[in-house]
Amino acid sequence: xxxxxxxxxxxxxxxxxxxxxxxxxxxxxxxxxxxxxxxxxxxxxxxxxxxxxxxxxxxxxxxxxxxxxxxxxxxxxxxxxxxxxxxxxxxxxxxxxxxxxxxxxxxxxxxxxxxxxxxxxxxxxxxxxxxxxxxxxxxxxxxxxxxxxxxxxxxxxxxxxxxxxxxxxxxxxxxxxxxxxxxxxxxxxxxxxxxxxxxxxxxxxxxxxxxxxxxxxxxxxxxxxxxxxxxxxxxxxxxxxxxxxxxxxxxxxxxxxxxxxxxxxxxxxxxxxxxxxxxxxxxxxxxxxxxxxxxxxxxxxxxxxxxxxxxxxxxxxxxxxxx
Amino acid sequence: xxxxxxxxxxxxxxxxxxxxxxxxxxxxxxxxxxxxxxxxxxxxxxxxxxxxxxxxxxxxxxxxxxxxxxxxxxxxxxxxxxxxxxxxxxxxxxxxxxxxxxxxxxxxxxxxxxxxxxxxxxxxxxxxxxxxxxxxxxxxxxxxxxxxxxxxxxxxxxxxxxxxxxxxxxxxxxxxxxxxxxxxxxxxxxxxxxxxxxxxxxxxxxxxxxxxxxxxxxxxxxxxxxxxxxxxxxxxxxxxxxxxxxxxxxxxxxxxxxxxxxxxxxxxxxxxxxxxxxxxxxxxxxxxxxxxxxxxxxxxxxxxxxxxxxxxxxxxxxxxxxx
Numbered sequence: 001x002x003x004x005x006x007x008x009x010x011x012x013x014x015x016x017x018x019x020x021x022x023x024x025x026x027x028x029x030x031x032x033x034x035x036x037x038x039x040x041x042x043x044x045x046x047x048x049x050x051x052x053x054x055x056x057x058x059x060x061x062x063x064x065x066x067x068x069x070x071x072x073x074x075x076x077x078x079x080x081x082x083x084x085x086x087x088x089x090x091x092x093x094x095x096x097x098x099x100x101x102x103x104x105x106x107x108x109x110x111x112x113x114x115x116x117x118x119x120x121x122x123x124x125x126x127x128x129x130x131x132x133x134x135x136x137x138x139x140x141x142x143x144x145x146x147x148x149x150x151x152x153x154x155x156x157x158x159x160x161x162x163x164x165x166x167x168x169x170x171x172x173x174x175x176x177x178x179x180x181x182x183x184x185x186x187x188x189x190x191x192x193x194x195x196x197x198x199x200x201x202x203x204x205x206x207x208x209x210x211x212x213x214x215x216x217x218x219x220x221x222x223x224x225x226x227x228x229x230x231x232x233x234x235x236x237x238x239x240x241x242x243x244x245x246x247x248x249x250x251x252x253x254x255x256x257x258x259x260x261x262x263x264x265x266x267x268x269x270x271x272x273x274x275x276x277x278x279x280x281x282x283x284x285x286x287x288x289x290x291x292x293x294x295x296x297x298x299x300x301x302x303x304x305x306x307x308x309x310x311x312x313x314x315x316x317x318x319x320x321x322x323x
Numbered sequence: 324x325x326x327x328x329x330x331x332x333x334x335x336x337x338x339x340x341x342x343x344x345x346x347x348x349x350x351x352x353x354x355x356x357x358x359x360x361x362x363x364x365x366x367x368x369x370x371x372x373x374x375x376x377x378x379x380x381x382x383x384x385x386x387x388x389x390x391x392x393x394x395x396x397x398x399x400x401x402x403x404x405x406x407x408x409x410x411x412x413x414x415x416x417x418x419x420x421x422x423x424x425x426x427x428x429x430x431x432x433x434x435x436x437x438x439x440x441x442x443x444x445x446x447x448x449x450x451x452x453x454x455x456x457x458x459x460x461x462x463x464x465x466x467x468x469x470x471x472x473x474x475x476x477x478x479x480x481x482x483x484x485x486x487x488x489x490x491x492x493x494x495x496x497x498x499x500x501x502x503x504x505x506x507x508x509x510x511x512x513x514x515x516x517x518x519x520x521x522x523x524x525x526x527x528x529x530x531x532x533x534x535x536x537x538x539x540x541x542x543x544x545x546x547x548x549x550x551x552x553x554x555x556x557x558x559x560x561x562x563x564x565x566x567x568x569x570x571x572x573x574x575x576x577x578x579x580x581x582x583x584x585x586x587x588x589x590x591x592x593x594x595x596x597x598x599x600x601x602x603x604x605x606x607x608x609x610x611x612x613x614x615x616x617x618x619x620x621x622x623x624x625x626x627x628x629x630x631x632x633x634x635x636x637x638x639x640x641x642x643x644x645x646x
Binding site: 156161162163164165167168169170172173175176177179180185186189190193194195196197198201204205208209211213217244248249250251 | 479484485486487488490491492493495496498499500502503508509512513516517518519520521524527528531532534536540567570571572573574
């Protein structure tokens with residue numbers, strides 16, 4: 001059973017610790033990396049021995065977050081996971097090695113499973129980097145440009161560059177604090193939001209070619225098959241951020257993305273506007289999620305998967321057919 | 324010769340005026356509409372008779388900015404242009420009617436031509452809405468949610484949802500002030516950044532189909548022909564925001580968009596990263612602009628236009644061929 005603590009207590013625990021191992025989640029994103037490396041830099045500024053560990057390789061585009069951060073080898077006396085909602089999200093190897101030895105977890109997920117000895121969660125924050133920002137302040141470490149660009153990256157990437165509902169006033173105020181110390185925020189945003197590989201462009205082109213509409217354009221279905229991924233030479237990173245695309249089309253109530261898995265079956269992502277509940281649609285097929293974004297899996301070929309999810313949509317949102 | 328004034332003087336002039344006509348620029352965008360309707364609402368809150376006039380129809384997506392704002396008919400005693408850098412940008416009809424009768428211009432373009440009797444420009448602001456925000460404060464009008472959503476819209480749309488270099492600390496702080504009074508910022512961002520018509524999707528698909536790469540992928544050329552616009556049934560609004568696309572592709576130094584005009588010739592938009600100067604490339608063909616974004620026009624068919632601009636690129640950036 002974890003003990004819930006506030007940011008002051010978390011800062012005091014870190015202040016008292018040394019030889020600190022920080023853990024990021026697998027498939028690392030801008031928030032888990034930004035918040036971990038911001039904290040790493042701050043603790044190193046206090047003279048502590050610290051490094052960040054991630055179960056997956058870090059994509060090259062995040063090099064600017066940590067290229068000048070020493071990552072010493074040592075036997076940790078204190079283990080702290082940042083932006084990791086569930087111990088499973090560390091990945092198998094790290095979960096096995098450290099899963100039952102995590103002293104502190106700093107997070108912003110309301111769904112945090114409480115796997116650490118002490119947990120400091122603020123689910124009103126749009127990014128873990130916002131929680132870390134306050135803890136760094138409590139540690140008395142000055143907000144350097146290097147720390148600020150890690151914090152800004154965490155906030156910008158988790159809020160879709162301030163687009164989503166989690167980009168509240170505090171997210172903007174902390175971003176402003178970071179900008180004021182002098183960070184290359186335009187470069188950060190270009191790298192994270194305005195750069196696509198040629199493989200990704202090719203994959204999007206193929207996906208748009210094969211987009212199908214149903215029920216007077218209220219349902220849009222986009223399929224990503226293994227053949228398309230192979231033909232476009234898209235890597236795992238190129239497949240991120242596809243599910244919002246069908247929903248962005250004007251008049252679409254339900255946007256569906258079908259992504260073929262290695263076993264040939266399809267993983268389904270559902271995105272909805274105010275007219276339909278994505279979680280209810282996916283629940284029909286044993287899946288789950290949120291009102292506006294949910295997921296499930298199906299068995300069978302593309303035609304079967306499409307028919308199955310369309311039938312779930314029609315069942316949950318009958319108005320989509322008749323209305 | 325215009326007289327340059329600060330925001331306090333501008334506020335005092337508006338405070339003393341009544342029967343105020345506010346003018347937006349043609350091809351209205353979120354900033355000219357947001358800043359005009361924010362100021363309109365504030366002046367109406369002071370009991371003044373005010374309306375906003377725009378030379379072009381306002382796209383439906385901006386309805387939320389003004390649907391509850393009375394637009395009375397009256398003979399104006401005071402004319403104020405907001406976010407209009409040049410009198411020509413009012414469009415022919417409004418420029419003819421009011422061009423020499425504009426009492427005040429409130430703007431954020433450093434290139435403002437000084438056509439108004441008094442000009443209040445702050446070119447450090449990423450959006451005219453930021454200047455208007457401060458003037459509204461000086462007028463002593465409370466920031467209502469209705470005013471705040473106009474201000475937020477102006478800032479978000481002119482900064483690419485806080486993505487560009489003009490999204491500095493002040494832009495974020497004013498956005499935070501707007502969010503704190505309670506505005507549907509998620510809806511605003513969805514409408515402005517995450518909604519595409521089916522015609523637009525179709526046009527993008529065709530444009531990606533025909534994207535061409537040169538010089539080891541360092542130059543990407545995207546063409547939009549009149550035939551493509553017709554086939555996709557794209558309207559004028561669907562054509563916005565296309566020029567950044569080729570430049571977003573990884574490894575591209577120079578992204579070129581060729582857009583066919585009514586007369587069959589091509590308008591060229593050039594976007595560059597740090598390796599090339601877009602203004603210098605376009606200057607070869609008699610065009611101009613900024614270091615990262617510039618434009619020019621050419622005569623002739625698509626193949627000729629492509630050859631012409633590629634030759635300009637090779638001349639200005641020889642390293643793109645050999646490097």
